[in-house]
Amino acid sequence: MYPSCSSRLRPLALVLVLVSVGAGCATPVLSIDDERELGDKVAAEALKEPRIIRDNLVRHYIEDLGKRILDAAGPQPFDYTFYVLDDENINAFAVPGGHVFVHTGLILAADNMSELAGVMGHEVGHVVLRHVARSYYRNQGTGILATLVGAGLDMYVGRGTSMVSDLLAMSYVTSYSRDYEREADLFAVGVLPQAGISPSGLPTFFETLAAQGGPNPPPFLSSHPATAERIENTRKAIVELDVGGGLDVDDDGKLEIIQRRIELLTGH
Numbered sequence: 686m687y688p689s690c691s692s693r694l695r696p697l698a699l700v701l702v703l704v705s706v707g708a709g710c711a712t713p714v715l716s717i718d719d720e721r722e723l724g725d726k727v728a729a730e731a732l733k734e735p736r737i738i739r740d741n742l743v744r745h746y747i748e749d750l751g752k753r754i755l756d757a758a759g760p761q762p763f764d765y766t767f768y769v770l771d772d773e774n775i776n777a778f779a780v781p782g783g784h785v786f787v788h789t790g791l792i793l794a795a796d797n798m799s800e801l802a803g804v805m806g807h808e809v810g811h812v813v814l815r816h817v818a819r820s821y822y823r824n825q826g827t828g829i830l831a832t833l834v835g836a837g838l839d840m841y842v843g844r845g846t847s848m849v850s851d852l853l854a855m856s857y858v859t860s861y862s863r864d865y866e867r868e869a870d871l872f873a874v875g876v877l878p879q880a881g882i883s884p885s886g887l888p889t890f891f892e893t894l895a896a897q898g899g900p901n902p903p904p905f906l907s908s909h910p911a912t913a914e915r916i917e918n919t920r921k922a923i924v925e926l927d928v929g930g931g932l933d934v935d936d937d938g939k940l941e942i943i944q945r946r947i948e949l950l951t952g953h
């Protein structure tokens with residue numbers, strides 16, 4: 686999936702080697718087929734979620750950015766889907782089968798396209814590196830995914846809460862280990878240059894989030910610990926990767942147009 690002939694790819698290749706070594710341990714992993722099946726169920730429910738932004742401009746912008754990252758990542762076993770969720774909290778998360786949710790709050794908080802792509806690359810990394818699949822069994826007892834598989838979707842009909850809201854609330858979304866976070870960061874740093882995008886937005890976005898920390902840090906921070914270490918690690922990885930110049934930080938004002946569009950649509 687990842688050519689190893691280019692020195693540019695070393696950090697990404699290293700991540701993949703570490704993960705494949707880790708795959709030999711006792712941690713049970715959701716199979717690709719099971720993950721895909723679970724993802725289909727999640728997608729069916731997600732489409733019922735009223736807070737999913739259906740505006741074509743916003744949707745296509747995030748889908749195109751996601752596709753750009755995925756094209757650089759190489760062939761994947763899932764048909765990834767990117768959703769924009771009307772939620773002011775600065776967050777993004779991935780669920781089984783390559784379904785990635787990006788909050789409007791995250792899009793609005795990004796200073797440039799590279800920052801947004803950094804977080805999206807991180808979330809794609811959690812899927813590609815099978816963190817989602819690995820975390821499934823660990824979190825099986827905690828709620829929604831076990832329910833989806835074990836009892837079907839019927840129990841959600843008529844409930845006052847949506848499945849996406851439950852996903853947000855459950856520990857599944859927030860329970861990746863520090864190692865997984867480090868790997869997903871390195872994945873993003875490795876893959877973005879292959880997409881022609883500067884990875885510099887990842888550490889700068891962490892810094893922006895850290896500055897907003899206080900007693901109520903943004904969800905992406907509270908669910909992703911050791912921020913100072915991650916800023917240092919991603920900066921170091923970018924230097925080691927020697928990505929060179931010419932990579933996109935902005936996208937000719939497109940992000941700003943989408944941000945104004947979201948403000949118009951949501952009133953945020």
Ligand SMILES: [Zn+2]
Pocket residue numbers: 807811861866869909
């Ligand atoms: Zn993460």
